[in-house]
Amino acid sequence: MIQETFNKKVRKSKEITISTDLVVIGGGTAGVCAAITAARKGIKVTLVQDRPILGGNASSEVRLWILGATSHMGNNNRWSREGGVMDEILVENLYRNKEGNAVIFDTVLLEKVLNEENITLLLNTAVYDVYKSNDTKIESVKAFNAQNSTEYNIKAPLFCDASGDGIVAFKAGASFRMGAESKEEFGELFAPDKSYGELLGHSMYFYSKETDKPVKYIPPAYALKDITTVPRYKSIGKDDKGCRFWWFEYGGRHDTIHETEEIKYELWKVIYGVWDYIKNSGEFEGVENMTLEWVATVPGKRESRRFEGLYMMKQQDVIEQTKFDDAIAFGGWAIDLHPADGVYSELSGCTQWHSKGVYDIPYRSFVSKDIDNLFLAGRIISATHVAFGSTRVMATTGFCAQAVGMAAAICIENDLNPAEILENGKIKELQNELNIIGQSILNVPIQKASNLINSADVKASSSLSLSEIPFDGDWFQLSISSAQMLPLKANQNYSFKVKVKATEATTLKVELRTSEKAENYTPEVIIETQAFDLQKGQQFIEVSFSKRLEKNQYGFVTFLSNENVSIKTSNKRFTGILSVFNGVNKAVSNNGKQTPPENIGVDTFEFWTPHRRPKGQNIAMEISPAIDDFSSENLGNGFVRPYIKSNAWVADLKDEKPTVKVVWDKEKELSEIKLFLDSDYDHPLESTLMGHPEEVVPFMIQNYVIKNLEGEILFTKQGNYQTINQFKFDEKTKLKGLIFEFDHPSENVPASIFEIYCA
Template structure:
């Protein structure tokens, strides 16, 4: 009998797990020049985001409801989300998900430094002197056996199979409240985790299709939780429309069991529930328009939420998220609520989950992404060093992908300096953070200053500049519910602003004005009342009025103007968004949870006048709004606009990066990303008067990198030709990089 021969695969780093975290880790490492072995135990990439499991890639934007507003992650997660949307605009409707698999495969196959091993299960890990020496994997369908060797290993497998086999310290279940002083933790530690869910897809086939419940499935009308879901209690409710239904997230089970050991039992229980639920939908007579629906797809494997969590040099906890601990080794962000699901899932008598508030973006430290006792082991995804409570926020896939980019980039420094992750924290964090920022990673509060080589003698001009006012009122917005207009402010004091208001009654009405300041530049949260007063609006008034602001610039560089009135009072607004200036519905009982208005309150004549969208903003070191909008915006136009960089002396230029506005306030996209710049030209003028040009058509990414390798550049001109619908051109950042030997 032939024995399967072991094949040796050597690389600079081995990444275990092909979910979003593993993909980002592998691509980040490969783009830094490392040879990467990427191992995935499934036939497709994406993990819970794949067509097998079908969960959306959510993250710090919290479904577009983050109090940080401009909260969607940058970097590789942004790149893959924009690529998925570009090639598969139906993704957010959970259709054509196989195309999303293809996008992820294409991103990996596009990296020549990555060797991808699908359908390969890691079953053994070899150790030498306390370090991982190798991991072995079996590719069942091909009957091939591999041994993977590299100096560094990144476990993105979710369950942490390599770390577990290597003996890495880990936690399981819920920590006690006293361990990390977490208000949301139980008094006594236990082994409860969050459970699994199997999603499914319903589809209309335009003719009547009967359904007969299979013998193994439950008659859910006889189960103990039936009355609860029928009445829509505890977050467990059926949607009004079943066609296109992409599953029920609350159909969860297994958190009270060993989520790994009992995996197959949990999967069977979920299948019994899914097919029983579908029987109820189709045959109970309580749902309209279901005759033509079929159960088009049932995920073959459960989507798993939680199992092992490794212990790093720092265990991220609830207080790190709520007080936003400052980390010198910050490498990525999170922002999803602490979303803690019921221990027993569908069989739990309490709510399906508890949405515990997180005050916007927070940073995640590198020390939570490597093992405290296995020197050459890093991890990213749902197995990072975080308590159960903090994990409720960090576990979502976009956040996991950002952590993957961080450890993949760190792996390159481990190779460069022949060292381990712990040494990177002590000696090379600045270099790691600089590279992450260069690649678009979001780290709250960190700037990426322009190299002095380019800054010396630099002049920046633009064809036009948007004025800081929101004119053209097109609709009335009632003040029956309080509204909040948030205005970023540059000057030390602010005096007044005009808004247009209408009194629709035949008698005078009182407008209540309250001014607030905030204390976090990344947030849109009013935290301290500065002043308040009332204005009498005469009967039939329909014009601009002046609001007295007269206050010092708040700590977060924003003034919050709260307007309260009656149903007869209305302010004027429009649907035109202005980056930085944001309008909300204001809830005084929950001031930190401002609700989007999806309209903009019109304003003008802000005093003192502000130069908010100056072209010089594109080199201020920020690539997104942070306190101020931090970008250049052209005047309203139907034609071309331009930016122009001039140098006092010729410069050698290696790379140019452009960062455009891709609507960072959204989690997902259903419509064209209107402000994104689609077509543009870059023209380099050299010392001898010659020119070289780069033409870009059909761009769909926010971060655009151009290798130019040009000598003696005297001028760079950017001509912008088309957006995806916005009448303004917006550029957050222009980054210039010189060859290493240029200075």
């Protein structure tokens, strides 16, 4: 028994002091990815999260799906899903939870963090104060856990604020902004003529379910009475749920930090009023047995403070795809801004303007310009309101925060402040370390000198020579224009033989297209157009283009829409080969073509996007000359996804036992081997609600062995589904070479690898 007598003084809570290398405040996707990345590099991390679970807006408390540059496959950013830890988490979730259960995703995140012995995780713990050793340096933060009634004093040389509202950066005195900059300040044509304080608001969602008997619903007194005050109420569907109601948004004209509770009550008012409308208005059939299953209790925040770093990203950096020497990640979500009145606005729920491709995000935007030992991460990074419209989404914030975690490890190892990473070549070290974990910084490959495979003789048992995409699939009606993307060579004349079926005599137009920028996949350049007179019925046509590409890049063999024509497809899928369609994706304001108003600094262009599996088959064709882009030379080129070319070794499907043999002229000491495999970076892998067709992507090598040159098995892998496979030797091992023996993923998909990394 514990018993204390009366104490005249105020009692103190239990206090615990923690000394660590890096404190990460905020356990959303950004904080999680930063903490895991830093911990895996060997430094001690304390991750402080004020909620009972991790994930922030992606958690089961809010249930927003994670998205980034892939944008629901609704833009032209091919193979752009974020890499590294962010990819690892999403691929793990796909394998365990392809249906998109937000509660299961909670467990995926928590397991990832708990598996890292260098992370001390404090859930239900809110940071509320900051102590500085001088004007520009944080010494410690103070936090309180109401569940265990404990105060924490957490000391460290480095801090990362990924808290969403920027509690640490704010308390430390760092410069910040709220609202929109004027057009004049940064020359952003999409910015308003005058600065204003309106923000993107909060959102809350609900889930409903069908039961086996009628369920009545009596709304609470505070529920919205007049549904017509929600201008978009007629777009409400009885089966819609979760973040498909992203437009249930409110608070843009309020203080989104200090008035969050008031905003929450207004959103509850809307949700319960909407459910009353669905259940009791008589406008919906088949709702008698439906009931509310879940309503959010925590609003998902979009915008509050943005802090000033060493560089502030702006609209032009997104749209014009500015190149930065200190790039550490890429973005690709549209500039996505919402009306301040949210759910009560007469305007569209969002205004999304896409760039033609992905864009660089610089390291400097994550370093506070005022506080020497403070990193910024998540939605509070240094960006204007307009650029923030793109950088704010969760896959992007998690992806970028990996750079913070890696930079923190370099800082601890070298006794540096964050800004000093920009000096003495350390930014190159940071970029390379990130790429080795799968970051894929634009146009920055893994340094060849860091990969021992580049000093070896590498031979494969076979390599794909793509002379035919077999004619073994279904017919696809050309009700929309369609194209086959292929990595083509400059100054080469190509011919393509395809099989078509016409319902009547008609004319089919075929074009060879490509992108202005080699690294983009927006086919705005029409190189050549040909017309073919078709007879009724099935027939082959041979398209021989007389004009050529000027540089090595992806070309689009494009078949313009004609409802009277169908084209033969293929069941075979190949790494780096994709069909795209000039269709529509309303979820991301894609109407087939982006046509912005004049003078807002946004490009006009067409969208050519894939169809999700199990659809999206390649267009069957014979190709002359064959595309030889899949040799073993790609295995050490430093690129671990398609970019300008396939960058993959792909075996021939007829090769029954695909093998890669690596031989050095003398023994090398190896500590680890990494394989970078194909988890289809083009598939968005939304974390919740949406669901996905497979638990393992069809390009993934699942079974293989690694041997030494004497045939002794060093490592065996069965049932793999992850993008990066890492094997560490117990101690450095001298080897003259390695033999990798793979199984094809399936009879329709050949084995493929982007990179074999040996160190």
